[in-house]
Amino acid sequence: MDAPRTAQITPARDSHPAHADLACEVCGRYPEPPKVRLTLANVAAMLPIELAVHAAVVGTEWPLPLKVLLLAATTTALVIWVAEPSVRRLLRSWLHAPALRRRRALEVAPALWRARVTLPDMPGALERITRALAKLGVNVLSIQSQPVTGGVVDALVLSAPGGLTEDDLHDALAHGGGAGPRVWPTTPLALVDGPTHALSLAARVAANPAELPYAAAELLGAERVSADRPLDPEAVARGSILKVPASPEPLVLVRPGEPFTPAESARVSRLAELAEASALRE
Template identity: 65%
Template structure:
């Protein structure tokens, strides 16, 4: 039978295998707790011995030093290891339970109760839905979530929860607080940026989609992860987001942004001045 790893095993350095250095206060208290019984026992034995005072002092000094080096410190590190590293263990637990943000997509049947089933499945993992967008697709609806999940959950845990809730073709990606920004609000902010300088269109669309600009769009790519926007002024613009297919709503916003840039680029310069 395999012995379970101690709680402090996760604190060991991946390179040297050593535990982090405990605080001096905790190390001192641990050493005193281990040394005190030994010191009292040694003193009781030596004080009653028929030796001269200098011999007793020398014997106590040597004995105490040897016991500290060979017994007290190793015993304190071994017996009180969990207490010595309690602050680091507490910090590790806090990190493990800290909420993490994820984006998730899954296809559900377009029928009553579908969304309720998947939300219940996520709730069993203490996962909160912070945002949701629904996109009609062939054979149902694709729900896009922004999730706040406990830090110990993995991508596979969330995928299984989505599948248990009836979701098909589920995908999950780690994300940041930027995912909480409303898509329409962000599109309007970028539209104002393009209105001020239409040449900013490629960079604005890339920021809007969280994608990269593809200079030579001839290479292989995953289905749905590449978006091409035809423009008369910039030429065809191609954007790619590996592992995260573009939605219809994202495509529509990008095309409207391109239309805005084209309209402003062909306005007479006097129009910009008077407006």
């Protein structure tokens, strides 16, 4: 299936010039080129026009004021209507070359991804995953393992070459023996040490117990929903909905497609206990 998909995409790329991607998706305009390049291009376009107009007008026997007025009006009109638009169109690739180089550098720069995959609880399982990722030049920056029924859920932060896509990483995790792999783009914030992040959220809840719902959602990367909202039974069965007893009302967290692990349930329960203890002391 990969071959047909590539065959469909490649002609579309070839039919567009390299600078086409620089145009704004909203207004269609290109970024302002560097002043030096734009000046050189305008001079190269205006100089022949001005020389031709001067040669045609100066040799006439018209009064000097008329010559000056005619030269000024003619060259200005030709530059505005002909020279500058033509220069921006014909020399577009050269004018925007610096921006194109920066764009290409960004495209090949390493990108950060967050992945979650279930592995069998047996020796060598993680090694097979890392070997499959290494073949693509992907570096594993951090791993957090949580035991679940029938295996171990590994949460990974990956540094991948810029050319790799979500599908590439997903296939590598699956070929390495992982079950139910999921991949998301992420930011350097994902590299914050997990225990340090949890302690920071705990301190936030201890200082203000009302922060519990927001801290719990941030801790688990989930969304908070109202306790009286009807819940999808299938989502409950899959473990994508977590109910935590809390005061004054239960805390309900939803994370579609990413079931909560027992370790995560224990963490947020401890956070709720800390909030209750802090509220009783006030």
